[in-house]
Amino acid sequence: MSAADLLLWSFLFPLPTLVLSALGLPKRAGALSFLSPLAILVAGVAWLAQGAGSAKVAVPDFVRFLPDGAFRLTVDPLAGVMLLVVGFVSTCVFVYSQGYMAHDERPHRFFAFLDFFVACMCLLVVAGNLMVLLIGWTGVGIASFLLISFWWQKDGGAPLKAGYLALGANAIGDAALLVAVVLVPSGLGELSGLGAIAHEAPERATALAWCLVIAACAKSAQGPLWWWLPSAMAGPTPVSALIHAATMVAAGVYLLVRTAGVIVDAPTVAYTTAWIGVWTALLAGVASLWQPNFKRGLAYSTVSQLGWMFTAVAVGAPFAALFHLVTHAAFKAMLFLSAGTVIAATHHEERIDQVGGLAKKLPFAFGYFVLGTAALIGTPIVTAGSFSKDAILEATLASPWPELGWLLLAGAFLTGAYAGRLLFGVFLGAPGPATEHAHHPGKIFDLALLPLAAGAIALGYLEAGTGALSGLLHDVVAVGEPVHVQPTLLGLGAFAIGLFGVAAGALLARTSTKCLPLPPFAELWQALWGEAQAIPEGVAALHTGRVSRYALIVLLGVAVSIGVAVAPVAGREAPPPVETKRRPYVPTDPRKKKDEERRKKKEQEERARRQQQRKEQQQEMRLDATRGDLKPLKAPAKPAEGSAP
Amino acid sequence: MISLNALLVLSAILFAVGLAGALTRKNAILVLVSIEIMMNAANLNFIAFWRAGMVELTGPLFALFTLVIAGAESAVGLALVIAIYRHLKSVDVGNIQSLSG
Numbered sequence: 001m002s003a004a005d006l007l008l009w010s011f012l013f014p015l016p017t018l019v020l021s022a023l024g025l026p027k028r029a030g031a032l033s034f035l036s037p038l039a040i041l042v043a044g045v046a047w048l049a050q051g052a053g054s055a056k057v058a059v060p061d062f063v064r065f066l067p068d069g070a071f072r073l074t075v076d077p078l079a080g081v082m083l084l085v086v087g088f089v090s091t092c093v094f095v096y097s098q099g100y101m102a103h104d105e106r107p108h109r110f111f112a113f114l115d116f117f118v119a120c121m122c123l124l125v126v127a128g129n130l131m132v133l134l135i136g137w138t139g140v141g142i143a144s145f146l147l148i149s150f151w152w153q154k155d156g157g158a159p160l161k162a163g164y165l166a167l168g169a170n171a172i173g174d175a176a177l178l179v180a181v182v183l184v185p186s187g188l189g190e191l192s193g194l195g196a197i198a199h200e201a202p203e204r205a206t207a208l209a210w211c212l213v214i215a216a217c218a219k220s221a222q223g224p225l226w227w228w229l230p231s232a233m234a235g236p237t238p239v240s241a242l243i244h245a246a247t248m249v250a251a252g253v254y255l256l257v258r259t260a261g262v263i264v265d266a267p268t269v270a271y272t273t274a275w276i277g278v279w280t281a282l283l284a285g286v287a288s289l290w291q292p293n294f295k296r297g298l299a300y301s302t303v304s305q306l307g308w309m310f311t312a313v314a315v316g317a318p319f320a321a322l323f324h325l326v327t328h329a330a331f332k333a334m335l336f337l338s339a340g341t342v343i344a345a346t347h348h349e350e351r352i353d354q355v356g357g358l359a360k361k362l363p364f365a366f367g368y369f370v371l372g373t374a375a376l377i378g379t380p381i382v383t384a385g386s387f388s389k390d391a392i393l394e395a396t397l398a399s400p401w402p403e404l405g406w407l408l409l410a411g412a413f414l415t416g417a418y419a420g421r422l423l424f425g426v427f428l429g430a431p432g433p434a435t436e437h438a439h440h441p442g443k444i445f446d447l448a449l450l451p452l453a454a455g456a457i458a459l460g461y462l463e464a465g466t467g468a469l470s471g472l473l474h475d476v477v478a479v480g481e482p483v484h485v486q487p488t489l490l491g492l493g494a495f496a497i498g499l500f501g502v503a504a505g506a507l508l509a510r511t512s513t514k515c516l517p518l519p520p521f522a523e524l525w526q527a528l529w530g531e532a533q534a535i536p537e538g539v540a541a542l543h544t545g546r547v548s549r550y551a552l553i554v555l556l557g558v559a560v561s562i563g564v565a566v567a568p569v570a571g572r573e574a575p576p577p578v579e580t581k582r583r584p585y586v587p588t589d590p591r592k593k594k595d596e597e598r599r600k601k602k603e604q605e606e607r608a609r610r611q612q613q614r615k616e617q618q619q620e621m622r623l624d625a626t627r628g629d630l631k632p633l634k635a636p637a638k639p640a641e642g643s644a645p
Numbered sequence: 646m647i648s649l650n651a652l653l654v655l656s657a658i659l660f661a662v663g664l665a666g667a668l669t670r671k672n673a674i675l676v677l678v679s680i681e682i683m684m685n686a687a688n689l690n691f692i693a694f695w696r697a698g699m700v701e702l703t704g705p706l707f708a709l710f711t712l713v714i715a716g717a718e719s720a721v722g723l724a725l726v727i728a729i730y731r732h733l734k735s736v737d738v739g740n741i742q743s744l745s746g
Contacts, residue, residue, distance in 0.1 A: 545742030547676075548668050555664070 003047035004055035007075045010083055011122035011136070013039045018115035021108045029107030034094035037118055041087030044080060052077050052472055056128060063131060066181060068189030072128025076192065078322070078476045081469070082125040082254055085326055086247050089333050090118050092452050093242040096337055099444035100238050100344060110150060110236070117143035121247055125254070129189045130181045133255070137177055137219070140248045141170035147243060148235040159234035169228035173218025173252075180211035192476065195261020209266035212259050213273050220252030220306045223276035226284065230291075230299045237340030240295065245302045245336050246329035253309040253325050257477060260318040271401065274314035278407050281307030285414030289508065289516040294352040294422050295339055301376070301418055302332060304411070308392050311404060317395030319470060319479040323463055324388035327375070330455035331385055335372035337449050338365040342426060344441040349434040352422070352514045357431035361438050364446035366427045368453055373419040375456045377412070377498030380487035384460030387483050390491040395480055397490070412494045416501020417508070424509035461485075652693035660686035673726045673736040677719055684715050 014036035026032055047053070055075045063069035075083075094114065101107045120143055124136025149163030185201045188194055198205045216222070221229035232244050243249070256263060256273075263270050281304045288300035305328050312321035345362055346355055359366040375385030389412075397405035463469040463483045470479040487495070508516060659682055666679030688708045695704025730736050 543745055545745030547738055547741070552668055555668075 002053060002055065003043055003050050004053045004075045004080070006043050007040075007047055007080060007083055008055050008057055008073045008126055010040050010043060010126060011119045013037075013043075013122070014115040014119045018112050018119070021112035021115060024108050028098075029101065030094065030098045030111040033111040033115060034091055034098075036115060037087050037090030037094055039087075040083060040118070040122065041091055044084040044087050047075075047080050048084075052080055058128065066131060067186040068129055068184055069131060070129065070189055071132055072190060073126045073132065074128035074191065075126055076476050077472045078258065079125050081322070081326065081472065083122060085250075085329050086118065086121050086125065088451070088455065089242060089246040089329050090114075092448050093238045093246075093333065093337070095444065096241075096340070096448035097236075097238040099442050099448070100236065100340060102442075110147075113143060113146045113150070114239075114242070117147065117243060117248070121251070124251055127191065129191055130177065130184055130194075133191065134174070134177050134181055137215070137251070138170075138174050140243070140251060141167065141174065141219075144170070144232070144243050144248055147239040148232045150235055150239070155234070162228075162231040162234040165228040166232050169218050169221070169225050172225060173215040176211045176214035176218070180208055180215065183208045183211065191258055194259050195265070197262055198265040205262065206266045206269065209262050209269040212255060212262060213269055213276075216252035216255050216310075217276065218252070219255070220249050220310070221303050222252065222280045222306060222310055226280060226303055229303055230287075230296050233293070233295045233299050237295065237336060237343055240299070241333040241336035241340065244299065246333040249302060249306060250309075250325050250329060253306060253313065253321055256310065256313040257318040257322050257325075260313055260316075260478065263313065264316050270314045270316070274311050274396075274399075274401060274404055277307045277310030277312075277314060278404050278411070279307070280304065281311065281411045282407065282414065285411055285418060286516075288418035289414075289421060289505075290518055292352060292513065292515050293350045294355075294426055295336075295343070295350050297352070297418060297422050298332075298336055298339055301335075301415070304415065304418075305332065305376075308389070308408065308411075311396055311408065312392040315396050315399035315401065315404065316478070317392065317399075317480050319473060319477050320388065320391035320395045322473070322477060323469060323483075324385075324392055326462070326469075327384035327388045327456070327459045330452050330459055331372045331375035331383070334368050334449055334452040334456055335376070337445075337452070338362075338368040338372065339422075339426075341365040341441060341445045342438075344445065345438045346434040347437070352425045352509075353432060353512070354434040355426050355432045355438075356429045356514075357427070357435055358438060359427040361435070362427075362440060364449070368449050369423055369427060371453055371456055373423045373502070376419045377416045377502060378491065378495050380491055380495055381485065382457060384456055384458070386487065386491060386495065387460040387464045390488060390494065391480070391483055393490055393494060394488070409494060409497065412497045413501040413504075416498035416503075417505040418501075420502030420505025421508045421514065422505075423502075424506040425514040428506075429509055649693055649697040652689060652696075656686045656689040656693065659683070659689065671737050671739050673729065673738050673741075674723070676738060677722045677726070680722075681715060681719060684711060687711065 017033045017036045020026065021029070021033060054077070057073045059071040061069060062071035094111075097110070097114065101110050104110060117140060120136050120139030122136075124133055124140060127133035127136055145163045145167045148166050149160045152160040152163070183204050184194065184197070185204070188197055188200055194208075197208060214225075218225045221227075229244060229249065233240055235244075263273060284300045284303035284307060288297045288304065291297040291300060305324070309321040309324050309328075312318070312324065341362055342355065342358060342365060343350055345358070345365075349355060371383070375383035378386035378389040380386045393405060393408055396402070396408055399405070465483075465485040467482050470482065473479060508514065663679045663682030663684075663686060666682065667676050670676050670679060688711050691704040691708045691711075695702075726736055729741060733740055
């Protein structure tokens, strides 16, 4: 059994520790849990060592009523790379969580949820068709809800509300993906072959592309569906690092990279997606600047970076998007976890104006944060972020829509500004009220981040100069120009713009509130972007809790569905009426019918008996004849009527 | 002999009556009764189509199954109504809206 076959079943790896955690074992919560993501990581490395092969398994007719209802699992280089990312980041986060959740009341529950998340994420990655992907897709959404709402009683139920927001946004994406599952014709079951839909079923290609983009937007908090991610920061910080920075929110990008062929073949969809990405990258960058809560500031940074990746996929550079996904996973998880160290050190202080000057008390966290910031603004050569970011910029500038590239270049200033504001506001400058009581939370907080820091530096060289990543992926993903180690003029320019941004952020961090004041038209902004609750509250208003209302909506839905199914499809002839053989309806009393049958049967039997008797009589007569005048031995039982002898 | 059409019309009327009741009645028990009426309309359809030409016993079999399951369902429903009555001292479905958003 090769490692690729093993990776097919990687979504089962976390089950043993999940069961153990659910049973409340071991006594020190999470002492064993990190083994399951480590196993995934080890299997992934073994798969690399064996030459990164592919493997497939399919159970046909798993769900019969779907066009492609087979249960397909596939491991190919793209899935393998994603599994490596998931295993790598999860292992660090699991180890870190042992420290972070040490004083929690229900740590076992936390680790069980985390295991559940990893299992669903792996299923999502190894899914061979959209239906299996949907199972993992929904599963990570549920895991996300459970973990966001983990401290549901805190702050008057705010985490629970945040969980509902995430669930609502995810439900929109799930619905879109469900429609996509139904749209895929049965011949194109496999996810890697989905790009052929433009030739096989062109009438469905655009609709499918829209569905995939909507699903990805919901999962990755892009465009109009961004609103759930910042409030998702109500969850524990390791969750924010793993789910809402590195892996789950990247699933939308992963889906788009997987199905890049479908998106690129629908130019309108691609163009819209590119604009959504750029728009989200810029506005989230601005929104990050006025967050008084530094963890939420980081969340907006994630939204912004995901916008970069969306743009890259949409302009036809899925490899650049995936590359940025890999490097971003490492350095953003590191940024979040060092923010978590600050939160743990200051007894859950998340307001940026309450902290400051923490660099001396938390030197490791400071170091990690500096490295993360450097990666975020794309410091050439020493950080991985520079290579992937430049790849996106170059691809966008070379695309048919170079104006998007120039907008992204302007976005580099915002990236620097929000990263610089957080760095200078939290770790440097004058100490805040919470700084005095801050204490170092423990060694595990420093050590768990070491692999991530190594990754934030080294992951770039997976591709830059060596071309290893593109060599691995060139069968699955369209790879572009090779990435060089020497910084290009464009890269240096972006870095310089980022440095200006950091300076601006540092200036902002010296003000008393340490955040940008809300603009004069704040209410409009909030309705559009800030803390918009309008969409979720509008949806919530539909829920009256009255059963009859729900029943009425179900009825309307059924009526519409029947209407759509019955109405002849435009431009197509109605199918010929189905010919059914009709049997004329002859009313018969079942009892009478039976009597008749019985009578007929009796008659037949009678006839057979009589024939038999006649034969016997004839034989006997013949015997009589041969024996002379002897009388028949046996008289016939009854004198037969008619032709009696 | 009653024609198939007449039976179908009767079934449709029964269904509409049940639906209207389920959607408009405030009393939870009457809602349950209305649901039963709708289910019997479906049963009537099964039997009517069977009479109109099927030789196999599919129609009556389905109807029998439905009857049994409907019995179980109304038992559960009534138990729920009783439990709700113990909590809220009312069986008015308008009062049961703790799921509202």
